[in-house]
Amino acid sequence: MKTPVVLSIALSTLFSFSVSGPASGQDEDDIFAFIPAGGRTLLETVREAGLPQNLAARIAETGGDHTVWREALDAEKAGTPALGVLDDWQTNTLANYLAANTPLDPGGVLPRDGRDMALQLCQSCHIITVVITQDRTREAWLGTMNSPSHVEIETTEAERGLLADYLVINAGIPIDLVPPELRAGGASY
Ligand code: HEC
Incomplete structure (x- = not known):
């Protein structure tokens, strides 16, 4: 009973992404603004x-x-x-x-932070909502990242640690703070 509804919401979410996503740039910044700075x-x-x-x-x-x-x-x-x-x-x-x-070269480009990694690495297989609504310990995050579905994502061990640290503090975002167009995929897991 539930599947067709979830699927149709998921499809309409994908569709709205392909229409209004990267093309206008601004939408992309705005839609993720609720995810705290890294x-x-x-x-x-x-x-x-x-x-x-x-x-x-x-x-x-x-x-x-x-x-x-x-x-x-x-x-x-x-x-x-x-x-x-x-x-x-x-x-x-x-x-x-x-x-x-640290130490960080003062004139150098700053390395990516946990939020950068979540947006770059965690949206290709599922919606970001799956990630940022989870309230977990550092060990649990590292366990997810080392699970078969995730182990091939390209990060160094230090980066996985930083992403876990970021998510321990900043994930667990209540679903009602997530923009509606990003909610469908989160509900399907
Ligand atoms: C290569 C595809 C892929 C990428 C990229 C990916 N995931 Fe997943 N993710 C999956 C699949 C498949 C599932 C559902 C099956 C499972 O749980 O392993 C899942 C489920 C999850 C879940 C819910 C189930 C669980 O394991 O607790 C979380 C949390 C999660 N992913 C976090 C992440 C994070 C964090 C990233 C970015 C570092 C990420 N995912 C990137 C494939 C991916």
């Missing part, structure tokens, strides 16, 4: 507003784990409005990104 975007935003010199130097010169970077970010929040406005989730997302990627 570390690359957060770092770009804070850099544009001006990073304190000592933090910028640390990012360019040293590595560190999540705790190290979370403390480094917290220490500069009071004096750096662009950092001060980041909420707890955003600060943790940025700390995970720094942990995965």
Whole structure:
């Protein structure tokens, strides 16, 4: 009874994608706007507003784990409005990104973050909703990525870790916050 309905919704979703998707560019940006920024975007935003010199130097010169970077970010929040406005989730997302990627060449192109990877790598076989509505532990995400359906997706181990970290914090988005045109595929799993 249920299948034809799901299928017809899925087909109309595919159809609306092919009509209004990449051709207009703007739709693509807008439709995914509900998915929270990843570390690359957060770092770009804070850099544009001006990073304190000592933090910028640390990012360019040293590595560190999540705790190290979370403390480094917290220490500069009071004096750096662009950092001060980041909420707890955003600060943790940025700390995970720094942990995965530092030291970072200040003039270089920033590596992709968890959100970039989800949008680039997780939409070719199923709708993104399957991913961003799941509330899971890091181990469970890594398990999914190492499952037979996913093991061939091209990522380094460090990237899979970063994607898992991003999804632990930022996935689990309630379905009513997902744009209606992205809901059909999510319901079919
Ligand atoms: C090569 C095709 C393919 C790509 C690319 C893909 N998936 Fe999947 N995914 C599947 C298939 C097939 C299923 C359903 C069968 C299963 O669960 O293994 C699935 C199901 C899922 C599920 C729900 C079932 C489960 O395992 O918990 C999640 C979550 C998921 N994928 C996450 C991801 C993420 C994250 C990415 C991007 C890193 C991704 N998928 C990219 C093929 C793919």
